[in-house]
Amino acid sequence: MKIGLDMMGGDFAPLEAVKSLQLYLSGTTSPANLFLFGDEAQLQPLLEEYNIPLEAVKIVHAPEVIGMHEHPTKALKEKQQSSIAIGFGYLGKGVIDAFISAGNTGAMLVGAVYSLKAMEGVLRPTISTIIPKENGGTGLLLDVGLNADCKPENLNQFALLGSLYAKHILGVDNPRVALINIGEEEGKGNLLAQATYPLLKENTAINFVGNIEGRDVLLDKADVMVCEGFTGNIILKLAESIYEITDRKGIHHEYFDRFNFENYGGTPVLGVNKPVIIGHGISQSRAFSNMITLAEKMIDSNLLQIMQESFQS
């Protein structure tokens, strides 16, 4: 298993990415082959300082870096020697089996969608987030911002992608899928939600349980919660802010600690042909290490082949 890691992505690169290797390697007896994309001159001394055995990793020199605020398409096109561009090149050619970065989210999305392409049958790839539930469980919310405007069929596909992810990666048996809406009954909601409901209801590949409202998002009503990326992104960022506010106010509680999205590592781009995981810009070593573990799980579980088959049938 060969996993590629963008060492130059995120606010604390490359230090936190290097520290994550130490954390990852200390927690596994059969580590993946790690391909580290980044500036060799910066990485080499850090790897030594943190005692990363050089036989465990392979540095792929990438002299350029795409900044966090650069225009994604432009940067990817012009900086072909950047860690993200080279990483996607390796992934496309099959030299690595998965690619991880906490760098420029837009560039990662553009790379995933345009260099890898969507799976056959998938109209629009999507990104998701884990939502901590009041009862200790977790739910998967998607889309959280890749698709600000959606058609009903997009949401129906997100439901299937999310179900397969919940089943094979999160270990939820027969995941309950709900449509995020502003009323419980069929027929409620905006035009998109009204048109999406019957598609979900008739979709035999998922376990649709109906509409859920904003008040249910944090409750254990569904395992997979589907909406367009505008609403999903607002929910995600509002939830993140709750953690930050409680932290600043000195309100400490196990429940709010679970809103620290550092715990969850990163979000995979679902519906593209290879595992691509995007981390938060503020990712530190634990988040990076969790992303490596998630990549392993996505490869081990054959998630992508399962998804491909689901969309071809």
Added chain:
Amino acid sequence: MKIGLDMMGGDFAPLEAVKSLQLYLSGTTSPANLFLFGDEAQLQPLLEEYNIPLEAVKIVHAPEVIGMHEHPTKALKEKQQSSIAIGFGYLGKGVIDAFISAGNTGAMLVGAVYSLKAMEGVLRPTISTIIPKENGGTGLLLDVGLNADCKPENLNQFALLGSLYAKHILGVDNPRVALINIGEEEGKGNLLAQATYPLLKENTAINFVGNIEGRDVLLDKADVMVCEGFTGNIILKLAESIYEITDRKGIHHEYFDRFNFENYGGTPVLGVNKPVIIGHGISQSRAFSNMITLAEKMIDSNLLQIMQESFQS
């Protein structure tokens, strides 16, 4: 000043509505003339029990009640002797200056929009909510569910209605108006947000400060936050659930207590020709009493005339 109160609306009617009279009357030296719409046989003994002086109130007998789950349009049409239908009749004829109910929200909205009509120039009336900010302040969020699908011009009008409400009722000087979006820069967002931004920017009647993201909703970035009713309703109900969850988990903190929407009374329907205030179904005496005070404030401040003039100019 004559204020009408639906005594039969809400989960705890008519008891909590009666108790609210006691609370309201004890806190004012020049009370409004209160018109109480409801079943006289139920109200009379309760008013005696709670020592409400009969000269302070006027019971308007309404033998029918619209239940919380009845179909709004159908119920309003068929139950012309209901407290809501009679209340709107009194308001329409000018016998009362404002009407308050914690009953069937849909019936209240239908009554407000169809029996009173929208103000001249207002395309779609709207409802809002108060959002408690981290720094102790409050923001106004609208629309929160009356308009699930919106056009850019609707959002532009909500911005003005919200600004006038924030200025004249909440006492915010030159209120900052923001567009809820999934990115900070102009050009970000879904098609609606992209098309709304330039309208807000060019609107000289408001103080537009740009886009805010989900993470900013609880921060002091804007006094008036505008979005369509789908997103707004999700935000409102998610915020309400945070209070309920913290309460259930025994997490008590002044900040979360402010998410108890009972504190804020009710929400006015903005953009219709008379003051109409809708309470939450779970409203108790404090919420009812706050709604009476809000109605007084809306009348005293001449808010509706100011709004009418703003939309006619």
